[in-house]
Amino acid sequence: MPRVALFITCVNDALFPAAPKAVVQILERLGYDVDFPEAQTCCGQMHANSGYKQDAATLASAFETVFGDYDAIVTPSGSCAAMARDQYPHLIGSDIGDHVYELSEFLIDVAGVEDVGARFPHTVTYHPTCHGTRALGLGDKPMRLLRAVEDIELVDLPAADQCCGFGGTFALKNSEVSSAMLADKCRNAAATGAEYLAAADNSCLTHIGGGISRLQHTAGAAERRGPRPIHYAEILASTA
Structure with a gap:
């Protein structure tokens, strides 16, 4: 080992x-x-x-x-x-x-494994973060792990490859552009109807979670839904 x-x-x-x-x-x-x-x-x-x-x-x-x-x-x-x-x-x-x-x-x-013995009986959509996708070249590795989770239902995220607009200080220095990118991501996430939105970086999940929260507060009653952000490691650790 x-x-x-x-x-x-x-x-x-x-x-x-x-x-x-x-x-x-x-x-x-x-x-x-x-x-x-x-x-x-x-x-x-x-x-x-x-x-x-x-x-x-x-x-x-x-x-x-x-x-x-x-x-x-x-x-x-x-x-x-x-x-x-x-x-x-x-x-x-x-x-x-x-x-x-x-x-x-x-x-x-x-480790050479895809099935880590997890169970997560919920609907989940996945956001591939920019660093994971473009810098590390993770490809479908997180999704391969999620597909092996028992009782999970995976839902495709529209325009999944688009950035959420966080980018560290980018969200502060270019707030208007960042907010527009975030709005697109949140609308796409909400449109999936998934219970959870997973990703490999909690910084991006924080950004998206804040956007979804604001969307829920400003939207009409019929639109006040959106997935709950969760790191995909927490799904893989779950056996409930």
């Missing part, structure tokens, strides 16, 4: 601990021992994307120190995995990103 560590990420640590807990539950169910190095901090993505390269490099070096002895570093975040894989070589000349896996990559490419 490889030495496996959980990289929780800042957003999940502060706001969505259920997702990284779900990652540990899934991996332990498959027989892995998962370490949680307590010295881990931010991956530096926010700093790098905002032009603070030296601060990002400092955080990247800290990441390498904390996780350098592990064979696999698993995270419930496509964007943070992409940061380590794509930007660390340029920031600090490190290849540690080669050992960082978004959850679906680890399960399918390393």
